[in-house]
Amino acid sequence: MPDLMPDTATSTEIDPRFQTLSRREPGDFVYSVRTTGVYCRPTCPSRLPKPENVSFHASCEAAEVVGFRACLRCKPRDASTQAKQAEMIVTVCRFIEGAEDTPSLDEMAARADLSPHHFHRLFKASTGLTPKAYGDAHRAQRVRQSLSAGEAVTAALYEAGYGSSGRFYERSNAILGMTPTEFQTGGAGDIRFAIGQCSLGVILVAQSYKGICAITLGDEAEALARDLQDRFPKANLIGADADFERHMAQVVGMIDQQQALDLPLDIRGTAFQQRVWQALRAIPSGQTRSYAEIAEAIGAPKAVRAVAGACAANALAIAIPCHRVVRTDGALSGYRWGVERKRALLLKEGQKGMKHV
Numbered sequence: 001m002p003d004l005m006p007d008t009a010t011s012t013e014i015d016p017r018f019q020t021l022s023r024r025e026p027g028d029f030v031y032s033v034r035t036t037g038v039y040c041r042p043t044c045p046s047r048l049p050k051p052e053n054v055s056f057h058a059s060c061e062a063a064e065v066v067g068f069r070a071c072l073r074c075k076p077r078d079a080s081t082q083a084k085q086a087e088m089i090v091t092v093c094r095f096i097e098g099a100e101d102t103p104s105l106d107e108m109a110a111r112a113d114l115s116p117h118h119f120h121r122l123f124k125a126s127t128g129l130t131p132k133a134y135g136d137a138h139r140a141q142r143v144r145q146s147l148s149a150g151e152a153v154t155a156a157l158y159e160a161g162y163g164s165s166g167r168f169y170e171r172s173n174a175i176l177g178m179t180p181t182e183f184q185t186g187g188a189g190d191i192r193f194a195i196g197q198c199s200l201g202v203i204l205v206a207q208s209y210k211g212i213c214a215i216t217l218g219d220e221a222e223a224l225a226r227d228l229q230d231r232f233p234k235a236n237l238i239g240a241d242a243d244f245e246r247h248m249a250q251v252v253g254m255i256d257q258q259q260a261l262d263l264p265l266d267i268r269g270t271a272f273q274q275r276v277w278q279a280l281r282a283i284p285s286g287q288t289r290s291y292a293e294i295a296e297a298i299g300a301p302k303a304v305r306a307v308a309g310a311c312a313a314n315a316l317a318i319a320i321p322c323h324r325v326v327r328t329d330g331a332l333s334g335y336r337w338g339v340e341r342k343r344a345l346l347l348k349e350g351q352k353g354m355k356h357v
Contacts, residue, residue, distance in 0.1 A: 012051040022048065030057050030076050032068040039063035044074035088112050089126045092119075093134065102135030128295065128303025137272070191235045193228060194248045195221045199256045200341045204228060205248050208235075211264030215251055215317045217337040231315065255318055258285070258348060265319055269310070272303075276310035283324045286350040290328045312336055318345070 012018050020027045021042045032039040033049045039057065040046060057063040060070065060077050070077050095111050096103060103111075108131050109119035123131050191213065193206035198217075204224035206214040214231065218224050229237065253259040267277060275298045282297075283289050289297075295307045311322040317337060323345045327333045335342035 010051075012054050015056065017042070017056050018051060018054065021054070028058075030060055030063050031055065032057060032063050032066075037068060038071045039068040039076060040071040041074050041076040044071055044076075046071070046073055085122055086126065089123060092123065092131075093127075096131070096135050097138050102132070102139065105131055125302060128300035128306060137270075189235055190238055191228075191232055192238045192244045193225075194239070194244055195224060196248055196252065198252045200337075200344060203252065203255070205251045206232075206237075207244065207247060208266045210266035212247070212251070212316065212319065213266040213268065214315045215319055216315060217317050217341055251318075255345075261319055265316060267316065267320070269313065272306065273310040273313055276307050277314060277316075277320045277322075280311070280314075280320050280322055280325065283321060285321075288324050288326045288330070288346070291325055291333075292328055294325060308334075324349075 017027060017029055017031070021031055024043050024045075027042040030039045030041055031049075032055045034053045034055070035049070039060070057066075057068075064070075089112075092108050092112055095108065105116050105120060108123075109116040112119045112122075114122070120131060123129075123134070127134055129137065189208060191206050191208050193204060193214070195202065195204045197203065200217050202218050202221050202224060204214065204216045204218075204221075204227075205212065206228055214228055216224050216227060247263060250259070250261060250263060254261040267274060269277065276294060279289075279294050279297045291304045291307045291311075292301070295301050295304045298307075300306070307325075311325055312334065314320050314322045314336065317323075323335060323342045332339050332342055332346075
């Protein structure tokens with residue numbers, strides 16, 4: 001009877017951990033080499049061993065129990081430089097979050113026991129934000145939480161560390177996506193909306209006094225209406241009138257006939273989200289970009305996950321073309337309104353093969 005079990009080399013090569021090892025990427029395991037008797041972390045700079053000589057272990061202790069000793073080159077028992085830096089960044093982040101006012105760069109660098117320049121570079125590489133931008137984002141989050149809890153605007157600003165209410169009001173749209181009072185009242189005001197059909201299914205279009213504030217897609221009209229109500233819980237939602245039906249027709253034309261949308265937009269989001277959305281609007285029709293390229297375009301190359309989050313938070317389908325963002329390998333990834341709708345939109349724009357451009 002033929003042996004149906006794969007040989008050791010083949011078994012190792014198809015193990016995902018061997019791919020991690022081959023790329024010298026960090027992993028939550030160590031590997032041992034039978035011919036040398038040592039075990040290493042997957043990022044070890046030593047020569048890549050033959051697959052048939054490799055075994056994987058969940059921990060240093062597990063490798064030592066079966067007789068292997070720690071590599072003197074990568075020192076797997078010592079915390080890696082990368083891990084130490086990550087721990088340091090987390091410590092400084094907690095320091096920023098616990099401070100009444102955003103600490104100065106010198107204070108943060110001193111906490112990390114680094115020079116200000118070196119600390120600034122490491123912090124941005126790790127978080128995708130400068131230390132100041134991280135502090136600003138945390139203060140903005142504190143304001144949002146306080147306003148949502150019903151605190152007075154002035155009290156919320158000072159508790160979050162804003163020394164001047166005037167300077168905050170100047171930047172409130174970028175920080176909150178609307179004025180503090182509008183945020184606190186749940187976007188109260190008149191919002192006109194209509195629900196109809198387009199080639200992608202059911203579509204809802206809504207407009208505030210500033211412009212189109214929502215374009216959402218789905219399968220059920222009721223679900224889209226509930227979503228609008230959740231986004232603007234205290235707004236006065238008004239069913240469509242004749243004037244608004246014309247706006248609705250323009251949005252449907254943008255989707256079905258690839259027409260330009262000549263309507264003002266009311267774009268509500270944080271400063272980071274708006275940077276991402278602006279980069280998305282710069283992608284020409286018929287082209288795509290990867291999440292990593294968008295992160296590079298906004299000056300935050302490490303913030304790929306945050307870019308994906310901003311794409312998912314976009315409530316203006318098509319007008320802010322988050323459907324033009326794909327994975328690095330060109331494959332389609334998540335889309336708030338369904339991957340099939342994303343595929344259909346890219347096909348309309350000429351992305352026949354769905355490959356990265």
